[in-house]
Amino acid sequence: MALQIFDSKAQALRAFAPLEAGRVAIYVCGPTVQSAPHVGHLRSAVAFDIIKNWLTFGHSLSVKFVRNVTDIDDKILANAKDQSRDWLELAESVNQEFENAYSALGIATTAPEIQTPKATEFIAQMITLIELLIQRGHAYAATDGSANVFFDTASWPSYGELTNQKIENLEGEQDGSHGRKSPTDFALWKAHKSDEPDTASWQSPWGAGRPGWHIECSAMTHALLGESFDIHGGGLDLRFPHHENELAQSRAAGFDFANFWMHNGLVTIAGQKMSKSLGNGISAESLLASASASAVRYWLGSAHYRSTLDYSTTALAEAESALNRIKNFVRRASDVQTANGQTSGGVSGDRDAAEPTYPSAFIDAMDADFNVPAALAALHDAVRAGNSSLDAADTAAAASAAAQVTAMARVLGFEGALGDAASAGADRADEATVAKIDALVLARRQARADKDFALADSIRVELSELGVVLEDQADKTTWMWSN
RNA sequence: GGUGGAGUGGCUGAGCGGCCCAAAGCAGCAGCCUGCAAAGCUGUAAAACCACGGGUUCAAAUCCCGUCUCCACCUCCA
Structure with a gap:
């Protein structure tokens, strides 16, 4: 089945074919770095990260991925002023927060195929583009x-x-014309205001000023991806006016622009959009403090990218449980392989091995407009089948299921969590603590062998207080951290 | 007023004309395992008249009409 993508301009599913065989160019609108990242930003970033992964791993396409950073804008200047900070310093520091959140979630920001241009680095290209628009009769001073x-x-x-x-x-702009001919006309270049810092001002043929919001994306797509490219993405709230204006500018400049438009749904809390005015926003920081990064990633993928995703602590807890089920299977499969004398790397994805195979249900789900919830169902099917194989002592089938699970997890971006699980508890504590735990586990094992269950139980309690959970199996006892 | 989206089991959430007496997960139940637990696994088991009312069709959660409710965008927003 071929890849189908919902093109929000056509408002329909369309068969995807790259403009240039074997390559795909994606531009996603990143954040305006005015204040700390929130769960909505993460959702968008994760959605497009998964899309990038599937095009890369599932379709073997060479992906060029651009996610811009808007680092000059009204809000940045206003917030900097409120906080008595330099606007550039504010933008830089907020951008750092975004990058920290991205990397916590395994969203690449520095890989060779990924570019994260800043608006202020493309002022010259924006001016050139504005001049072209004036020349072509679609813009005016x-x-x-x-x-x-x-x-x-x-x-x-x-x-x-x-x-x-x-x-x-x-309705258009209602707060005064500022020299507009029509309320729907939008700013390409904004004149410098006397109360704004001089550093937020660039020379242009029309006088000192700074770029309007939309022009940066048209200029950067042109500079980095050319006159036409495959996919333009962003949050649903950017469709209008931002994307509408970008499209108008770029087409009016004579470019073909994006072949597909993709918009991710918004995150709500208790059914309502989160917003500063309602004070119900969930910051990336508090989100990542409340659940493991991989659970956050799992949760962000648990609804289709175009659906609204409702935030709740229960939803995150459910994601954590579901993920645990996957982790436990991979760990069990890995344990069996290790016990059989095979390299433990075999299960958790040997990079030198042949391309992983995906279950057909997973491929069909991902090809159906990146249906991650259905893909997760396929992943869980593989987990269940793999567990059954383990119970039936069919280690070959189990290893194959585990390899598939790992490959699918890689596409969805929580492969890292599986590796952690496979290596039990180490690296969360120093060697001495681990040695102590190992000793206690052994002591309890001896006590059980001696049928001294009172002692065994007291050791179990002691370990529990250290945050360690035991798992008794027929021939051995394994332990892991309790969360 | 304009534009778009949504309403599916206890919860989350897919499906969008026949494979649906509806995937998957979470919770629950039962069984297995266990010295007992926990964790884990399994499930020919249980749980959804797919917002409501009409209609089209051999066939509707899925298409059409009407109604109700909710959400988003309409120049700050991922």
Whole structure:
């Protein structure tokens, strides 16, 4: 089955074919680094990370992935002013928080195929693009003599094509014209304001100022991916006006622009969108403090990327339990292999081994517009089958199931958690503690052999207080950390 | 007012004309395992009249019409 992707411009599923055979170029709108990352940012980043993984691993495409960082914007300047900080320093520090959150979740930010350009690095390209738009009759310098430059929506008949809006139904900018000809015209270049720092101002043919929000993406896609590229992604809330305006600008400049548009659904809390005004936002920091990173990743994938995802502590706990089931299987399979004298690396994915095979149900699910919940079902099916194989002492079948599970987990991005599980408890504590635990486990084993169950139970309690959980098996006892 | 999305078991959440008397997970139940637990595993077991009312069809959770409820966007937003 071929890969189908829901193109939100066409509002339909379309068969995906790269513009250039074997390669795929993706541009995703990243954050405006104005304040700390929240769960919504993470959802978007994880969704597109999984998409990237499937194109890479599942379709063997060479992926070029760009996720921009908006580091100059009204909010950044306003927040910096409120906090009496330098805006560049604020942007840099918030960006660092984003990168920390991304790396905690296993979202690559530095891999060779990934680029994370900043808006301020592309001012020159934006100016060139604005000049081109003026030349082509789709943009104009402000009518009030300021350095503002606007996109002329009236000059672009297909304006509104992305979100199916008729221009007469749009309200447009109501807070004064600033030299606009029409309320729906949007800023390409914003004149420098006297109360804004000089460092937030660049010279341009129209006077000192800074870029409007939308132009950066048009300029960066052009500079990094060319006049046309395969997929443009971002959060659903960016469809209008941001993506609509990007599309208008880029097309009006003569570029084909994105072949597919993909929008991820928003995260709600108790059914409501999280927002600063409601004060119900969940920061990345508190999210990652409340559950393991891999559980967060599992949870973020537990609803289809286009569906609304509702946050709750129960949902995270469920994700943790579900993930544990997967981890336990991989660990059991690994234990059996190790016991059989095989290399323990065999189960958890030998990189030199042949390309992993995915169950057909997993492939079908991922090819159906990246249906991760259905893909997780396929993964759990493999876990159940693998467990049955272990119970039946069919180690070959179990190893094969474990390899498949690991391969699927790699696509979904929580493969790391499986490795941890396979290596039991080490590296969470110093060697002395581990040695002590091992000694206690052995002592309890001896006590049980001696039928001194009172002693055995007291040792179990002692270990429990150290945060250690025991698992008695027929011929041995293994231990792991209790969470 | 305009544009789009959603309502599926106790919970999360797929499915979007026949393979659906509806996947998977969580919770629960039963069994296995165990000195007892915990953890783990298994399940020919149990649990959903797929918001409501009509209609189309040989066949509807899935298509059409109407109704109700909820959410998002309409120039700050992932």
